[in-house]
Amino acid sequence: MMARRPGAEEERPWKLAEHARLGKGKVVGVVVLDGWGEAPPDPFNCIHVADTPTLDALKKGAPERWRLIKAHGKAVGLPTDDDMGNSEVGHNALGAGQIYAQGAKLVDLALASGKIYEGEGFKYIQQSFETGTLHLIGLLSDGGVHSRIDQLQLLLKGASEHGAKRIRVHILTDGRDVLDGSSVTFVETLENDLAKLRDKGVDARIASGGGRMYVTMDRYENDWQVVKRGWDAQVLGEAPHKFPNGHEAVKRLRDDPKANDQYLPPFVVVDESGNPVGPIVDGDAVVTFNFRADRMVMLAKALEYEDFDKFDRVRFPKVRYAGMLQYDGELKLPSHYLVAPPEIERTSGEYLAHNGVRIYACSETVKFGHVTFFWNGNRSGCFNPNLEKYEEIPSDTGIAFNEQPRMKAVEVAEKARGAILSGKFDQVRVNIPNGDMVGHTGDLEATIVGCKAADEAVKIILDAIEQVGGIFVVTADHGNAEDMVKRDKSGKPIRDKDGNVQPLTSHTLNPVPIAIGGPGLAPGAGFRKDLPDAGLANVAATLINLHGFEAPRHYEPTLIQVSGASLLNPSSAPPLPFL
Ligand SMILES: O=C(O)[C@@H](CO)OP(=O)(O)O
Ligand SMILES: [Mn+2]
Numbered sequence: 064m065m066a067r068r069p070g071a072e073e074e075r076p077w078k079l080a081e082h083a084r085l086g087k088g089k090v091v092g093v094v095v096l097d098g099w100g101e102a103p104p105d106p107f108n109c110i111h112v113a114d115t116p117t118l119d120a121l122k123k124g125a126p127e128r129w130r131l132i133k134a135h136g137k138a139v140g141l142p143t144d145d146d147m148g149n150s151e152v153g154h155n156a157l158g159a160g161q162i163y164a165q166g167a168k169l170v171d172l173a174l175a176s177g178k179i180y181e182g183e184g185f186k187y188i189q190q191s192f193e194t195g196t197l198h199l200i201g202l203l204s205d206g207g208v209h210s211r212i213d214q215l216q217l218l219l220k221g222a223s224e225h226g227a228k229r230i231r232v233h234i235l236t237d238g239r240d241v242l243d244g245s246s247v248t249f250v251e252t253l254e255n256d257l258a259k260l261r262d263k264g265v266d267a268r269i270a271s272g273g274g275r276m277y278v279t280m281d282r283y284e285n286d287w288q289v290v291k292r293g294w295d296a297q298v299l300g301e302a303p304h305k306f307p308n309g310h311e312a313v314k315r316l317r318d319d320p321k322a323n324d325q326y327l328p329p330f331v332v333v334d335e336s337g338n339p340v341g342p343i344v345d346g347d348a349v350v351t352f353n354f355r356a357d358r359m360v361m362l363a364k365a366l367e368y369e370d371f372d373k374f375d376r377v378r379f380p381k382v383r384y385a386g387m388l389q390y391d392g393e394l395k396l397p398s399h400y401l402v403a404p405p406e407i408e409r410t411s412g413e414y415l416a417h418n419g420v421r422i423y424a425c426s427e428t429v430k431f432g433h434v435t436f437f438w439n440g441n442r443s444g445c446f447n448p449n450l451e452k453y454e455e456i457p458s459d460t461g462i463a464f465n466e467q468p469r470m471k472a473v474e475v476a477e478k479a480r481g482a483i484l485s486g487k488f489d490q491v492r493v494n495i496p497n498g499d500m501v502g503h504t505g506d507l508e509a510t511i512v513g514c515k516a517a518d519e520a521v522k523i524i525l526d527a528i529e530q531v532g533g534i535f536v537v538t539a540d541h542g543n544a545e546d547m548v549k550r551d552k553s554g555k556p557i558r559d560k561d562g563n564v565q566p567l568t569s570h571t572l573n574p575v576p577i578a579i580g581g582p583g584l585a586p587g588a589g590f591r592k593d594l595p596d597a598g599l600a601n602v603a604a605t606l607i608n609l610h611g612f613e614a615p616r617h618y619e620p621t622l623i624q625v626s627g628a629s630l631l632n633p634s635s636a637p638p639l640p641f642l
């Protein structure tokens with residue numbers, strides 16, 4: 064336990080001051096539209112094409128209560144402004160009210176300084192290098208959402224320089240944060256690096272692989288079969304497809320005209336006698352090299368927990384396992400890690416719990432942890448079970464989301480409506496996943512259907528807020544559905560000789576909208592004009608204000624002002640043209 068600095072509590076008390084102008088006791092409905100950015104109208108802007116009367120009305124209805132905020136790059140703690148936003152950093156910023164250097168950046172720093180090799184986690188796995196194999200499992204792309212190939216390359220080099228003699232890489236192909244089909248190039252790059260290591264006498268090879276959505280990278284326990292498929296290939300060395308090397312594997316599997324990087328079937332690399340080249344066995348070291356938590360937690364549990372009943376592991380090898388980061392601070396999972404995760408603390412959820420605000424949070428499985436775990440600073444569970452209720456609607460499993468693009472949007476909204484009307488909660492918070500989950504499939508028609516369903520869900524929630532005289536905040540965590548095509552530098556869709564475009568499955572760099580309103584919102588309340596560069600981290604203070612409290616001083620400033628006076632600094636309030 065870290066010793067507490069005396070007086071820290073007095074400096075930053077949990078008790079929040081009452082807001083001078085905004086009263087308490089209004090129900091605040093918070094909607095996070097996942098993957099819902101703002102972009103110019105265009106046939107590949109599915110939000111624009113879709114029928115979205117509710118969101119359109121928010122945009123057109125009250126200019127002082129609708130604006131854009133930044134949701135990518137440095138505004139959310141990512142290394143550069145070329146980094147697209149994502150749910151982890153987006154919800155962290157929304158809930159925490161502060162901008163933290165995120166996993167991607169922390170790993171960059173640890174690798175650049177070499178500190179990664181001096182830490183407890185690396186020293187721990189290093190003990191296996193003399194007699195065992197080092198296995199590296201993770202997402203192979205330069206997407207920067209869950210992992211980055213350049214970090215893997217540095218780790219491979221560093222680990223070999225620090226004594227790893229036998230290395231096996233278990234790859235997960237992407238096609239979600241990067242273009243579909245790019246897996247072949249990433250595997251080529253990795254194979255080249257491994258060949259160079261072999262020239263230096265390190266026995267380094269790709270041992271297994273599969274597409275991220277079909278193998279290993281499930282989240283929030285939606286479908287353990289996904290993790291099992293990976294386990295069978297990575298640990299047991301068993302898979303339906305066998306190839307002499309990783310490059311051949313990915314190239315051959317992509318020969319299937321329906322192949323998709325996200326869903327490539329599991330494969331193992333075998334030697335001349337047909338034996339797998341890299342099953343995980345007793346005495347080996349394992350590193351999961353993704354820095355992002357949600358899609359590594361399930362595998363981390365399988366690798367670390369003695370007691371485990373989610374699928375039959377057949378063999379549970381005694382390995383030294385470390386995550387690139389610790390993925391769950393509350394569960395301390397995994398117990399060994401190479402880089403300390405961002406210490407996200409004093410989130411808005413924790414403050415509100417200390418101040419008696421009753422919170423209901425809901426989404427369907429695939430986004431449930433976003434609006435709970437990520438929102439609360441990568442912390443599982445609630446702060447005060449007497450005040451909070453988190454509800455999960457089971458997601459569809461075993462299908463790609465373009466097959467059921469409406470997903471559970473309306474069901475989530477109906478749960479939220481129930482919570483709003485119940486009178487039991489002060490904040491009702493949901494994530495509506497369609498723009499993102501369907502957007503990632505690259506299927507335009509389905510994404511349009513998904514966006515319409517999301518809009519209907521928002522209407523259900525706004526109607527309930529209207530009914531109870533409450534306040535709403537509708538925003539998003541990053542872009543996706545508003546731009547679904549690969550473009551050239553000038554912004555024009557790139558077409559091949561037959562006129563076909565390449566769908567963009569990834570998130571975007573676009574800003575996201577935020578709208579406030581509802582009968583409970585004080586008449587003079589609107590967005591201040593002096594924060595043109597505001598981002599997702601400014602939302603937490605805004606929410607705390609709407610609950611009738613002043614935000615903690617160390618938070619990014621609130622987005623709102625009331626009747627011409629800036630909430631934080633009344634003397635410097637700019638004139639409000641709309642009042
Ligand atoms: O599906 C995911 O894991 C990411 C994209 O890699 O999307 P999001 O950040 O919206 O969860
Ligand atoms: Mn998201």
Ligand SMILES: [Mn+2]
Pocket residue numbers: 098150499500503543570
């Ligand atoms: Mn996404």
